[in-house]
Amino acid sequence: MLKRSYKNYTYIGYLYILPWIIGFLLLQLVPLVNSLWYSFTQFQLLGDPKFLGLANYKKIFTADATFLQSLKVTFYYVLIAVPLKIGFALLVAIILNQKIKGINLFRTLYYIPSILGGSVAISVLWKYLFMNQGVVNNIIGVIGIPAIDWLGSPELALGTISLVTVWQFGSSMLLFLAGLKQIPVSLYEAARIDGAGRMRIFFQITIPALSPIVLFNLIMQMINAFQDFTGAFVITQGGPLKSTYLYGLMLYDQGFKFFKMGYASALSWILFAIILFFTSLTFRSSESWVHYGDSI
Amino acid sequence: MKRMLILLLIAFLAMGTVFATGSKEVAKEDGPVTLRLSWWGGDSRHTPTLAAMDAYMAKNPNVKLEGEYGGWDGYYQKLVTQIAGGTAADIIQIDQPWLAELSSKGDVFTVIDDSMVDLSQFDAAFLKNYCSYDGKLMGLPTGTNVNTFVVDTKMLADFGIDPNTKWTWENIISEGKKINEQDPSSYFSGATPDNLRAWLEIYIAQLAGAVVDDNKQVAFTEAQGTEAFTYFKRWFDEGIIAPFRQTSLFYQKFQENPDWINGKMAAARIFVSSMEKDFAGRPNFETRQFPVMDGAVNTGILMRPSQIFVVNNNSKNKDEAIKLLAYLFTDAEAIEKLGLARGIPSTAIGRSVLAEKGMISEMVEKATNEGIAQAGDPQSVYQMNSEVIQVMQDVIDEFGFGRLTPEEASAKLIKNLEATLASL
Numbered sequence: 001m002l003k004r005s006y007k008n009y010t011y012i013g014y015l016y017i018l019p020w021i022i023g024f025l026l027l028q029l030v031p032l033v034n035s036l037w038y039s040f041t042q043f044q045l046l047g048d049p050k051f052l053g054l055a056n057y058k059k060i061f062t063a064d065a066t067f068l069q070s071l072k073v074t075f076y077y078v079l080i081a082v083p084l085k086i087g088f089a090l091l092v093a094i095i096l097n098q099k100i101k102g103i104n105l106f107r108t109l110y111y112i113p114s115i116l117g118g119s120v121a122i123s124v125l126w127k128y129l130f131m132n133q134g135v136v137n138n139i140i141g142v143i144g145i146p147a148i149d150w151l152g153s154p155e156l157a158l159g160t161i162s163l164v165t166v167w168q169f170g171s172s173m174l175l176f177l178a179g180l181k182q183i184p185v186s187l188y189e190a191a192r193i194d195g196a197g198r199m200r201i202f203f204q205i206t207i208p209a210l211s212p213i214v215l216f217n218l219i220m221q222m223i224n225a226f227q228d229f230t231g232a233f234v235i236t237q238g239g240p241l242k243s244t245y246l247y248g249l250m251l252y253d254q255g256f257k258f259f260k261m262g263y264a265s266a267l268s269w270i271l272f273a274i275i276l277f278f279t280s281l282t283f284r285s286s287e288s289w290v291h292y293g294d295s296i
Numbered sequence: 297m298k299r300m301l302i303l304l305l306i307a308f309l310a311m312g313t314v315f316a317t318g319s320k321e322v323a324k325e326d327g328p329v330t331l332r333l334s335w336w337g338g339d340s341r342h343t344p345t346l347a348a349m350d351a352y353m354a355k356n357p358n359v360k361l362e363g364e365y366g367g368w369d370g371y372y373q374k375l376v377t378q379i380a381g382g383t384a385a386d387i388i389q390i391d392q393p394w395l396a397e398l399s400s401k402g403d404v405f406t407v408i409d410d411s412m413v414d415l416s417q418f419d420a421a422f423l424k425n426y427c428s429y430d431g432k433l434m435g436l437p438t439g440t441n442v443n444t445f446v447v448d449t450k451m452l453a454d455f456g457i458d459p460n461t462k463w464t465w466e467n468i469i470s471e472g473k474k475i476n477e478q479d480p481s482s483y484f485s486g487a488t489p490d491n492l493r494a495w496l497e498i499y500i501a502q503l504a505g506a507v508v509d510d511n512k513q514v515a516f517t518e519a520q521g522t523e524a525f526t527y528f529k530r531w532f533d534e535g536i537i538a539p540f541r542q543t544s545l546f547y548q549k550f551q552e553n554p555d556w557i558n559g560k561m562a563a564a565r566i567f568v569s570s571m572e573k574d575f576a577g578r579p580n581f582e583t584r585q586f587p588v589m590d591g592a593v594n595t596g597i598l599m600r601p602s603q604i605f606v607v608n609n610n611s612k613n614k615d616e617a618i619k620l621l622a623y624l625f626t627d628a629e630a631i632e633k634l635g636l637a638r639g640i641p642s643t644a645i646g647r648s649v650l651a652e653k654g655m656i657s658e659m660v661e662k663a664t665n666e667g668i669a670q671a672g673d674p675q676s677v678y679q680m681n682s683e684v685i686q687v688m689q690d691v692i693d694e695f696g697f698g699r700l701t702p703e704e705a706s707a708k709l710i711k712n713l714e715a716t717l718a719s720l
């Protein structure tokens with residue numbers, strides 16, 4: 001009798017998560033498997049896929065100059081945007097961790113950019129801020145600096161676009177803030193009694209104590225940055241001279257501009273492999289710099 | 297338990313494949329019919345179209361029409377995805393280059409013949425050249441859209457240029473440079489990188505007939521390419537066109553460039569269909585003839601349907617859909633309600649109804665007539681292919697940013713075009 005009711009119980013558990021299971025199977029697993037299959041085919045969306053073997057992959061690695069360009073741009077983007085964003089998030093978190101009057105209001109205000117997300121509207125706003133006749137050039141014009149082609153010059157455009165990402169530091173910041181609150185005050189007190197200065201306390205206590213959160217933020221932001229699309233698509237469309245032609249944008253062009261779904265699928269599996277590689281690399285390296293709980 | 301779960305999972309997967317093949321309803325004869333129409337545009341197109349649809353529903357109570365409309369951005373991507381998924385609308389507004397691109401991938405559209413719609417209302421050559429694939433009529437042109445060259449007469453006069461100048465390739469430079477000479481932040485041309493591509497296509501068409509011909513071959517020689525790039529290098533050197541650093545942000549949206557809106561650029565090559573939008577509130581524009589070189593093989597001036605209405609071959613109510621098309625194109629009531637929402641109508645009855653009611657604006661009519669008179673041969677489907685366009689654009693970007701000399705640009709363009717054409 002007891003056994004039977006236990007069985008019923010697990011059955012009901014699966015029923016509860018059934019919507020998720022259905023969603024996962026239909027909306028994620030099926031497309032995932034499909035795209036792997038498509039990556040070995042020529043598939044133009046209309047008509048049936050034609051099996052090509054490894055031809056798509058071969059072409060990507062040997063005969064596609066845009067692939068290399070786009071990969072280069074994407075690596076630069078990840079290298080600029082991720083450390084800046086995490087550094088900025090940490091800085092703001094530390095400031096917002098102070099006991100100041102009305103601090104909750106500031107926390108809310110600083111989180112707002114992240115609620116707006118990587119939306120099209122923000123990208124359009126960015127375009128108007130940084131275009132030649134934009135607000136930023138007007139402001140620096142007042143102090144006599146000549147207008148800068150923030151988005152029009154191949155040298156600066158990627159950096160300018162990265163700022164959109166950096167500006168959306170809110171979710172990382174929130175995690176840091178929560179982490180800061182978790183650090184036992186006794187650690188700081190003990191350090192102070194031992195005569196440690198502010199910098200020493202920051203690097204020897206705060207950073208090691210936050211390191212699990214740094215790791216989490218690093219991995220999440222890195223994955224996001226590798227896949228980023230909106231800013232480059234809306235603001236510069238990959239230009240000027242493909243200097244902001246992020247991997248996601250190339251994928252989109254191949255898939256939805258040229259309708260080469262097979263080729264685009266192959267590109268996305270390569271991106272998946274790249275992300276997997278760097279994520280596991282980060283995990284590996286974390287053994288030497290991430291400290292959990294009692295190991296500080 | 298586990299077996300139950302596995303069975304359940306398999307059942308859902310199987311359901312997925314059933315969904316994927318699509319559920320096919322059978323339309324009942326004479327029963328209520330629902331037709332979906334999709335188009336892109338602004339409110340000036342949405343409102344009249346919805347009004348015409350209402351009028352049709354009032355006359356045909358058994359038909360329910362649903363409009364699916366929005367802006368241009370992403371329309372094509374959504375459409376192709378819908379066609380692939382079998383969920384596209386019954387009647388679809390498409391852009392002319394898509395007709396061949398989509399038809400080449402399968403029987404996507406219904407073939408239309410004289411028994412369904414009175415085709416004598418249309419110009420036969422126009423239907424054959426622009427709305428057919430493989431010799432079969434696939435859609436109906438909403439209106440006639442032509443390239444036109446517009447100049448701000450007041451701005452020209454302000455800079456000491458005769459507003460009535462008859463433009464040649466040479467005097468665009470000799471006269472046009474007066475603007476930038478007097479005001480370094482102003483330019484004769486408002487061209488963005490994509491506009492310059494269009495200018496280059498016109499120039500090469502005049503020199504060699506086309507960039508890419510109907511046989512999928514590059515139609516110009518390296519020397520002709522060099523000649524064209526050398527000419528446009530002078531546009532940059534003599535201040536006819538703003539540097540790409542300033543304009544590349546407005547790729548395909550030159551009318552959003554503040555320098556254009558604020559009257560710092562005097563001339564542009566545009567399509568008549570978007571004329572009002574492109575003028576951006578500047579009142580002094582007039583249309584002019586394009587420059588054509590002596591002995592030009594082809595003027596290179598584009599004429600094409602504003603858009604094409606096609607009937608989805610997957611539609612369950614093709615007959616009803618074609619009936620609706622016939623109404624929209626040839627019924628006086630519908631023509632009046634639609635007005636100029638899609639340019640000057642391409643049907644004889646359409647033009648006469650609107651002319652009678654005084655609904656055709658003088659400028660649009662003049663620009664259209666001049667464009668038709670100057671129009672060159674239709675571009676080959678290969679020249680309009682999106683990958684080919686991208687190849688041209690990439691070379692022009694490098695050239696415009698000063699990374700390629702005219703000789704290098706011409707050689708690279710030919711090499712890249714050949715590689716891409718071979719893979720199509």
